[in-house]
Amino acid sequence: MKLQKHINILIEKISSNKKYTNLALIISTGIILLIGISVFVENEDSNLKIDTSISEEKEMASNSIDDYSNKLEIKLKQILSEMKGVGDVEVMITLVETTESVPAINKTSNKETTKENDSQGGIRDVIREESTEQIVTNGSGGEMITIKQIKPEIRGVIVAAEGAEDIKIKENVYNAVKTALDLSGNKVEIYVKK
Incomplete structure (x- = not known):
């Protein structure tokens, strides 16, 4: 009750004195401007965050393709280099598109x-x-x-292998790649490594 009386007295003094009325008007205008500016700045920050997240998603998709391709290349290189008559091996795998979630x-x-x-x-x-x-x-x-995630389709595979000058070894490497990656023969090429 006492607080309400004090507030009413304060309001009467402010409204009766022109200086206080102008001061209250200036302060309330300043507060409104600060609120408006903060909303505008927050909107710009959220737009920046959206743009950043879109570019991060594109980069992650690109990295995902490279990671998948690299893993396949490493595994294939390891198994091919273990085959009889095959020496050092280099493998390149190209993919058609990105992983689909x-x-x-x-x-x-x-x-x-x-x-x-x-x-x-x-x-x-x-x-x-x-x-x-x-x-x-x-x-x-x-x-x-x-x-589930659908892995990208393999476009083609190139293998450079020591020992591939022997036609039997070349055929074994060719068949191993086709079998390991479930590819048709027109997507696989085997070359002799220098």
Whole structure:
């Protein structure tokens, strides 16, 4: 009660004195300007964060392709160099596209059938269908939950191997690459390493 009386007295003094009224007006205008500027700066920061996250996703996809290709090359190089008659080996694998992630999707559908009778005795069926799909995300991080990842298709493989001048060794390397990567023969080339 006492606090409310003090506030009312303070308001009366401010409104009766023109200096205090102008000061209160200037202060409230300054506060409004500060709030407006902070909202504008926050919007620019969020746009910058969105642009940064898009470029990071592109870089991660590029790194993902390189990592997948490098892992395949290393494994293939290791197994080929263990084959009888094959010496030092170099392998290059090219891929068609990036790894594709298949997200978990929450699907809901609703079908409603209504029969209506009109005043002339006619019957009509009204069918209403509604469906929605939402990508399921990790609650706290907001990252999508992935069901599976589809690896990129292999465009071609080049192998340079010591010992490939022997036609039998070259054929064994050729068949090993086709089998290991499940490729058709037109995607594999074997060369003699210097």
